[in-house]
Structure formats: structure tokens, C-alpha cells
Amino acid sequence: MTAVSEALFFSGYKFDALIESIRAGQKWQKIKQLLGENNLSNDTEYRIAASLQQAVYQVSEYNxxxxxxxxxxxxxxxxxxxxxxxxxxxxxxxxxxxxxxxxxxxxxxxxxxxxxxxxxxxxxxx
The missing domain is CATH 2.30.30 (SH3 type barrels.)
Known part of the structure; x- marks a missing residue:
């Protein structure tokens, strides 16, 4: 789920990486609702949170x-x-x-x- 965000981030598209991280988080929330939180791995959630945190701290507003x-x-x-x-x-x-x-x-x-x-x-x- 975070591969696109990570690829964008390391390619220099930090704002796009932030958007993709947010989308991944939204998708994860929907999956959690459908399958139930007990049936899911925390590893995915940690990767999404790390991806989002990385993008948030690296994005700077231009205009x-x-x-x-x-x-x-x-x-x-x-x-x-x-x-x-x-x-x-x-x-x-x-x-x-x-x-x-x-x-x-x-x-x-x-x-x-x-x-x-x-x-x-x-x-x-x-």
C-alpha cells in the first residue's frame, strides 16, 4: 500500500508522496472496517504511518x-x-x-x- 508513496518520495515528488500516503491510510481504514481489526497485521499500519510521517516532515509549502x-x-x-x-x-x-x-x-x-x-x-x- 505504501510502495507508490515511497517511490514518489525518493523520486523527489514529496507532495505527491504525501497525497499517496493519505490515500493509503484511507484505504487501510476501509479494509479495517470490512475485515475487522483483529484479523489484520499491524505491520501494514506501521508502514503506512511511517510513510505518512516521512512525507509530512519533508513537504514544504512553496506558494x-x-x-x-x-x-x-x-x-x-x-x-x-x-x-x-x-x-x-x-x-x-x-x-x-x-x-x-x-x-x-x-x-x-x-x-x-x-x-x-x-x-x-x-x-x-x-
């Missing part, structure tokens, strides 16, 4: 986009990959540079913005 006043429903990169747009229930769309700096806030929406999309040439945002 954190934190300016919306409510839940974010959609995030998308422009076709060139140098601009990020985020849409929120706070009735705004925010444009960010790739390094996480806020560039612009688009307001005047009458309701929360649930989906956004760049045009194929990256000139328009819908």
Missing part, C-alpha cells in the same frame, strides 16, 4: 495563495503557465503571478464565482 474572503471554487493556470486565476464564493476572481504574488482582483460580480477558464490564447478569462 500559498491567501487573499479570498471565502471558499475558493476554481483555480486555473493560463495557457502560458505564468498566471493563475482563482474564483471564489466571495464574488471575486484574483489573478496571481506564478510565484504567488497577487496581481489583480476582479470585482463587481453579483454572486460567487464558481468556475473560470482562460481562452486558448490566454487573452480572455470567462
Amino acid at each position: 500559498h495563495l491567501e487573499e479570498h474572503g471565502n471558499v475558493v471554487w476554481s483555480v486555473i493556470f493560463n495557457p502560458e503557465g505564468n498566471l493563475i486565476a482563482s474564483a471564489s464564493a466571495d464574488k471575486t476572481i484574483k489573478l496571481w503571478s506564478r510565484d504567488g504574488k497577487l496581481q489583480k482582483t476582479l470585482t463587481d460580480h453579483t454572486d460567487g464565482v464558481s468556475r473560470i477558464s482562460f481562452s486558448s490564447d490566454g487573452k480572455y478569462l470567462a
Whole structure:
């Protein structure tokens, strides 16, 4: 169950390893519920916990986009990959540079913005 997480971790994909460790833990919990805890090996549980712990302590956050006043429903990169747009229930769309700096806030929406999309040439945002 932890082989994928371990492979990702040692390949340098530490965040992906963390996600896979969480998935392994969720699968393990379902198996425990189905089969009963007394019929299972603790070795698997220890490996999952070790994998998760290793990934958690090695993952460092690179960018954190934190300016919306409510839940974010959609995030998308422009076709060139140098601009990020985020849409929120706070009735705004925010444009960010790739390094996480806020560039612009688009307001005047009458309701929360649930989906956004760049045009194929990256000139328009819908």
C-alpha cells in the first residue's frame, strides 16, 4: 500500500508522496472496517504511518495563495503557465503571478464565482 508513496518520495515528488500516503491510510481504514481489526497485521499500519510521517516532515509549502474572503471554487493556470486565476464564493476572481504574488482582483460580480477558464490564447478569462 505504501510502495507508490515511497517511490514518489525518493523520486523527489514529496507532495505527491504525501497525497499517496493519505490515500493509503484511507484505504487501510476501509479494509479495517470490512475485515475487522483483529484479523489484520499491524505491520501494514506501521508502514503506512511511517510513510505518512516521512512525507509530512519533508513537504514544504512553496506558494500559498491567501487573499479570498471565502471558499475558493476554481483555480486555473493560463495557457502560458505564468498566471493563475482563482474564483471564489466571495464574488471575486484574483489573478496571481506564478510565484504567488497577487496581481489583480476582479470585482463587481453579483454572486460567487464558481468556475473560470482562460481562452486558448490566454487573452480572455470567462
